Structures are given as structure tokens and as C-alpha cells.
Amino acid sequence: MKSDRQNIKTWIGLLSLVVALLIPLIFGINHYLLTVLIIMLVFIIYSSAWNLLALSGQGSLGHAAFFGIGGYTSAIIARSLGLHPLVTILAGGLFAAFIGVLIGLTCVRLREWFLGMVTFGFAIIVHTITTELSWLTGGWDGIPVKKLIPVTIPNYILYEYYVMLLITVVAIVIIYLITKSRVGLALEAIRENELEAKLMGINIIKYKLLAFAISAFFTGIAGALEIHHFGYITPEVYGIDISFWPIIYSISGGLFTIGGPILGTVVITFVWEVLRSFGLVYEGVVLIGLVLILIVIFLPKGLVSLPEKIKARLRL
Amino acid sequence: MDTGVFLLILAWGLYAGCIYILLAIGLNLIFGVMKVVNFAHGELLMIAAYATFWVYTYSEINPYLIIPVVVLLMAFLGVLIERLCFRPILGTGKLNEIFLSLGLIYVFQNLAALLWSADSRSIHSPYSGISVSIGSITLPLDYVAIIVITFIILIVFHVFMKRTTVGRAMRAASQNREAASLMGINVERMDMLSFALGSTLAAVAGSLWMISGQMVNPYMGSIPAIKAFAVIIIGGLGSIPGAIVAGLTLGIAENIVPFLMQSFVAVFGVEMSFTAWKDTIAFFILIIVLVIRPTGIFGEKGE
Known part of the structure; x- marks a missing residue:
């Protein structure tokens, strides 16, 4: 029974990957569509990273710090050392992870x-530090950043899409393997009951810090990918809403699952883009807020639990 | 150092601290009774500020007389939030409360932006030109009024909590929910009342904020609210005197630390402004406090 379900999930995952690979072939090289999808992929990595930290019971409200640190680190290294963005993105992730451990050190004992x-x-x-270090970061105006794929290459957006897709798949697979490993189990045990986990011999501080480091690493990567897509970076990457989006995506999709943040990001991005095409910007965010409230109250396990919920209803 | 400037900054801090105290006490009350954190508390401040703005713009009556109207409105909104949003998820986990408040923040901020546009607005109180001299410093009359009104409200609130039956019932419910309910206290009504009172205090803060000539826009609520959280963590969960002390300290520290830093580096001949750091001071204090004591300064029994 359980392996059946596992199989279905694997198939759904592979099927969505095939769909993602085929999209440019079906819709042609549509600049708008591919841009939306690229940002969506960035936020899939970001939400999955946030969700990994939440898995250990630590709900961060300031992940934009890591998102921005990853972006700025990668941008500055790429500019001053002239390295390729694909290399500096890794540096952005690593530095975000380092800061993540430092911030985590103050957080591990907190409720x-x-x-x-x-x-x-x-x-x-971090936002204030960045704007104050204007000789390095350009202050409020920000700095231009190397594009991931140079615009001069024909159909660069197509290549960018596939590179982003590859990185996203690799990131999701790594996060999946982590959650299925001993580390993932330890994190879940800590979330469920810290005291019991401790009694089972789990080193709580070590695992919580590890969760912070991994989560910050992937968040930093996501931030770096976003700014190398846009071609510039400003302190807006630290915005409060940048911290809140991954939370909204993860909850609406389904907390503590691999599919949740992915499904949530896809569904909300889709709803958001449709509403935006009708010119409903503020209405759209109000609606997303309402959906979040309704999901927390009526569907605490998120959209991934919807099929089971409907099945249970029908049986009754 | 110039004593006059120092005292003036102190008075400014006192004024800023009043807003934090009003928000923090409301949050503390709700937390005490329901053990719930409403991160959307700042949005109540924002809506109250808008309500004050609109009533004043259309009626032009004395802005201080508008406060009771705004208070009633916000108390009603507070009860609605408690009934519709927080009651259904009571006891389902702390993370859920945080996520639900995020939803509320999104709804209120963007509803406000939708209805009233994202522009910043402000009003001119009829007393805005008048200043009073206290000792060696001169302060706008509205600032003095705000400090006085806050202290009157604090005294009334204190008497209400200590001397009236309802106040005692609320304290009982926050000390031990089950025992209070066994003693015949309707704890669900206390939940509702705590939200109504908390929103009332946020409403007063919002109105006073507006009257003192501050700007309001749909997104202005988050930062004061999050600082009010810092205040109750620093001052201790559920501790009213703690919130007052921490609120005043924060208000003063925010205004005085950048000034002191500036004077300090000036000694070495460096000219540098630290005003950009104002909003970070609350979090520096918060982080230092929590690193030393993960439960807050007075937070022994909390949670």
C-alpha cells in the first residue's frame, strides 16, 4: 500500500519534469512565459529550502536575509573576480550558509x-548593513549583475530556462535525499518532541544548525539565481514579502513535504499571473492572503492532502 | 554634550515609546489569555490610523474626539478576527498562528492599498502649531497630549485589571485556563474580550500616531508591531510593568543611540550619520536579550 503511494508520487514527479521539459516546445520561445517559469523555479528552490528548516520546527520569518546575501555575494564576486555566475552562485550559497549558522546559533534555543x-x-x-556599505553594494541603487546566460546569445532565455530547471531538479533531489536520510528523521523527531529526541540521543543543537546551514545554502543559491536572471540587484531582495512568499507557497502546498512547496509555488504563481493579467494586483494579494487563512484553518496539510481529503469525503 | 538636545531626544523617545507600549500591552493581554500571537497587530494600528484620517478629513471635528469612534470600530474588528480566524485554530500549534497572522497581514495591507491607494497620507492637527516649554525643552503640544493620554490609559487599564471582576477574570484565565473555567469563568468570552481590548489599545495608538502628524500608508504597521513584539519579549511575556519599562527604553534607545554614536565617532573626527540604524536597534536589543536568556528577561512562567 505504502510503496504503491510512493510509486504514484515518483510518477507524478517524473511526469511534471517531462511537462517542464516540453513546455518551450509546446508554447514556443515565449519570453513572458519563460520569465514567469524561471522565477517560479527560483521560488521552488527557495520554498523547498525554507520548508526544510520548518521541518525541524524552526519557522523563519526572515529568510530574505539569506536570499539577499546569496544574491549580493554572487554579484560582487562575479563582478570583482570576473568569474562565471555558475561558479559564483555556489559561493553565494556557501556564504549564506555560513551566515545561516551564525544566525542559527542565536536561534537554536528559542521557541x-x-x-x-x-x-x-x-x-x-542585514538590509541596513547592505545599504550602509554602499561602496561595495551600491547602496539603495544597487549594482548591475552579470546575466546567467549573456543576452547576446540568440534565444538566451531558452538556455536559461533549461539551466534553471536542471539546477532546480538537482536541488530538489538533494533536499529529498536529506529529508529521507537520518538527518531528515532527526529533524522531524526534534520538531515533534524536542525532549524525546534528546533522550533518544539526538544532538539537537547540531541538527538544528545543520538545518539552518542547508536551508540557508539553498536559499542563497535561489537568491543568486534570481539576480543573475534579472541582471541587477537592489536592497529590495531583503523585502518583508520576499521573506513571506516561501512561507505562503509551502503552507498552501503542504508543509513538511517535498511536493508541497513545489505544488504551492506552481499553483499560486499560476493564480497570481492570471489575476495580474486582468490587472488585479492588490485584489490578487488579498485573495492569496484569504486562501492562506482558509488553508491554515480548513486544510492544514495543504493542497497535497486535497486528494486524500476528497477521497475520505466520498467514502462517507 | 548639549543637555538641551539630549533632553529633547529623550522626550522624543518617550513619545515613540508610548506607541510601542500601547501596542505591546494589547499583544501581551491577548497572549496572556489565549497564548496566541497575532503578528497582524500592526495592521490594526494602520487601519485605526486610516479611520482617524478619514473621519477627520470629512468631519473636521477635533481629532481627539474621534478616538472613541475609532476605538469602537477596532474593538469590533478585533472580535471578528478572534471569532473567525484564531478561535478555529486554537491549540493546533504555534506555527499555525504565525502563518494565519501572515495571511491577515496580506489581506489587511492590500485591502487598504486597494481602497485607499498606496500613497502616504497625514493630517494637520489643529494644535500642530502650538508648542509647550517644559524646563529647558520645547515640545509640540500634541506630543505632550499623547504622553499624557497614554499614561491615563495605562492607569485606567491597571485599575480595570486589578479591581474589577472582569479584569480579575481575565487575569485568572491567563494564569490557568482550566482552573479559571472550573471556577465558572467563561474563558471563551475572555478570549473575545482580550482581542477587543488589545485592538482598542492598538486603535488608540493608531489615532494618536495620526494626530501627531505621522504618515500612514498600507504597509506602515509591520515595523511598529514587530518592535512591540520585541518589547514584550524583552519585558517578559504577560508582564505589564515589563512592557512599560521595555517600551520606554526602546523608544528612548532608538532615538538616543544613533545620536550617541554620532557624537562618539565625531570625537575621532569622523562625520557619520547613524539614523539608518534606528529600526535595527530593537532587534539588536532583542537578540542580545534572547542570547543571554532564551525566555526573555522576566519570562519565567511564559509558555
């Missing part, structure tokens, strides 16, 4: 919403 506050505060502090 849920204390941790939320502290991470939120760190995002604001």
Missing part, C-alpha cells in the same frame, strides 16, 4: 515565535 521575531530582525539588520 517558535521568538525564533520568528529574531529571524525577522536579522533580515532588517
Whole structure:
């Protein structure tokens, strides 16, 4: 029974990958569509990374700090050393992970919403540091960044899409393997009951810091990918809503699952783009807020649990 | 150092601290009774500020007389939020409360932007030109009024919590929910009341914010609210005196630290402004406090 379900999930995953590979062939090289999909892929990595930290019971409200640190690190290294963005993205992720461990050190002993506050505060502090170091970061105006694929190459957006897709798949597979490993089990045990986990011999601080490092690493990668797509970076990457989007995506899709953040990002991006095409910007965000509230109240396991819920209803 | 400037900054900090205190006490009350954190508390401040703006713009009556109207409105909104949003998820986990508040923040901010546009607005209180001299410093009359009103509200609130039956019932519910309910206290009504009172205090803060000539826009609520959280963590969950002390300290520190830093580097001949760091001071204090004591300064019994 269980392996059946596992099989279905694997098939759904492979099927969505095939669809993702085929999209440019079906719709042609549509600049708008591919741009939306690229940003969606960035946020799939970002949400999955946030979700990995949430898996350990640590709900961060300031992940934009890592997103921005990854972006700025990669941008500055690419500019000053002239390295290719594909190399500097890794550096962005690693530096974000380093800062993640430092921030994690202050967070490991904190309760849920204390941790939320502290991470939120760190995002604001990092934002201020960045704008104040204007000789390095360009201050409020930001700095131009090398594009991932040079615009001069014909159909560059197509190549960019496939590179992003490849990186996303690799990131998701790594995150999946981590959650299925001993580390993932330890993190879940800590979330369920810290004291019991400790009694089972799990080194809580070590695993919580590890979760912070891994989550910050992938968030930094996502941030770097986004700015190398846009071609510029400003302190707006530290915006409060940049911290909140992965939370919205993960919850609406399904917390603590691999498919949740992916499904949530895809569905909400789709809804958002449709609403936006009708000119409904503020209405769209109000709607997304309402959906979030309704999901927390009525569907706490997110959209991934919808099929089971419907099945249970029909049986009754 | 110039004593006059120093005292002036101190008075400014006192004024800023009043807003934090009003928000923090409301949050503390809700947390005490329901053990729930409403991160969307700042959005109540924002809506109250808008309500004050619109009533004043259309009626032009004395802005201080508008406060009771705004208070009633916001108390009603607070009850709605409690009934529709927080009651259904009570006891399902702390993360859910945080996520639900995020949803509320999105709804309120963008509803406000939709209805009233994202522009910043402000009003001119009829007293905005008048200043009063206290000792060696001169302050706008509205600032003095705000400090006085906040302290009157704090005293009334204190008497209400300590001397009236309802106040005692609320304290009982926050000390031990089950025991209070066994003693015949309707704890669900206390939940509702705590939200109504918390929103009331946020409403007063929002109105006073507007009257003192500050700007309002749909996104202005998050930062004061998050600082109010810092205040209750620093001051201790559920501790009203703690919130007052921490709120005043934060208000003053925010205004005085950049000034002190500037004077300090000036000694070495460096000219540098630290005003950009103002919003980070609350979090520096918060992080330092939590690193030393993960439960907050007075937070022994909390949670």
C-alpha cells in the first residue's frame, strides 16, 4: 500500500519534469512565459529550502536575509573576480550558509515565535548593513549583475530556462535525499518532541544548525539565481514579502513535504499571473492572503492532502 | 554634550515609546489569555490610523474626539478576527498562528492599498502649531497630549485589571485556563474580550500616531508591531510593568543611540550619520536579550 503511494508520487514527479521539459516546445520561445517559469523555479528552490528548516520546527520569518546575501555575494564576486555566475552562485550559497549558522546559533534555543521575531530582525539588520556599505553594494541603487546566460546569445532565455530547471531538479533531489536520510528523521523527531529526541540521543543543537546551514545554502543559491536572471540587484531582495512568499507557497502546498512547496509555488504563481493579467494586483494579494487563512484553518496539510481529503469525503 | 538636545531626544523617545507600549500591552493581554500571537497587530494600528484620517478629513471635528469612534470600530474588528480566524485554530500549534497572522497581514495591507491607494497620507492637527516649554525643552503640544493620554490609559487599564471582576477574570484565565473555567469563568468570552481590548489599545495608538502628524500608508504597521513584539519579549511575556519599562527604553534607545554614536565617532573626527540604524536597534536589543536568556528577561512562567 505504502510503496504503491510512493510509486504514484515518483510518477507524478517524473511526469511534471517531462511537462517542464516540453513546455518551450509546446508554447514556443515565449519570453513572458519563460520569465514567469524561471522565477517560479527560483521560488521552488527557495520554498523547498525554507520548508526544510520548518521541518525541524524552526519557522523563519526572515529568510530574505539569506536570499539577499546569496544574491549580493554572487554579484560582487562575479563582478570583482570576473568569474562565471555558475561558479559564483555556489559561493553565494556557501556564504549564506555560513551566515545561516551564525544566525542559527542565536536561534537554536528559542521557541517558535521568538525564533520568528529574531529571524525577522536579522533580515532588517542585514538590509541596513547592505545599504550602509554602499561602496561595495551600491547602496539603495544597487549594482548591475552579470546575466546567467549573456543576452547576446540568440534565444538566451531558452538556455536559461533549461539551466534553471536542471539546477532546480538537482536541488530538489538533494533536499529529498536529506529529508529521507537520518538527518531528515532527526529533524522531524526534534520538531515533534524536542525532549524525546534528546533522550533518544539526538544532538539537537547540531541538527538544528545543520538545518539552518542547508536551508540557508539553498536559499542563497535561489537568491543568486534570481539576480543573475534579472541582471541587477537592489536592497529590495531583503523585502518583508520576499521573506513571506516561501512561507505562503509551502503552507498552501503542504508543509513538511517535498511536493508541497513545489505544488504551492506552481499553483499560486499560476493564480497570481492570471489575476495580474486582468490587472488585479492588490485584489490578487488579498485573495492569496484569504486562501492562506482558509488553508491554515480548513486544510492544514495543504493542497497535497486535497486528494486524500476528497477521497475520505466520498467514502462517507 | 548639549543637555538641551539630549533632553529633547529623550522626550522624543518617550513619545515613540508610548506607541510601542500601547501596542505591546494589547499583544501581551491577548497572549496572556489565549497564548496566541497575532503578528497582524500592526495592521490594526494602520487601519485605526486610516479611520482617524478619514473621519477627520470629512468631519473636521477635533481629532481627539474621534478616538472613541475609532476605538469602537477596532474593538469590533478585533472580535471578528478572534471569532473567525484564531478561535478555529486554537491549540493546533504555534506555527499555525504565525502563518494565519501572515495571511491577515496580506489581506489587511492590500485591502487598504486597494481602497485607499498606496500613497502616504497625514493630517494637520489643529494644535500642530502650538508648542509647550517644559524646563529647558520645547515640545509640540500634541506630543505632550499623547504622553499624557497614554499614561491615563495605562492607569485606567491597571485599575480595570486589578479591581474589577472582569479584569480579575481575565487575569485568572491567563494564569490557568482550566482552573479559571472550573471556577465558572467563561474563558471563551475572555478570549473575545482580550482581542477587543488589545485592538482598542492598538486603535488608540493608531489615532494618536495620526494626530501627531505621522504618515500612514498600507504597509506602515509591520515595523511598529514587530518592535512591540520585541518589547514584550524583552519585558517578559504577560508582564505589564515589563512592557512599560521595555517600551520606554526602546523608544528612548532608538532615538538616543544613533545620536550617541554620532557624537562618539565625531570625537575621532569622523562625520557619520547613524539614523539608518534606528529600526535595527530593537532587534539588536532583542537578540542580545534572547542570547543571554532564551525566555526573555522576566519570562519565567511564559509558555
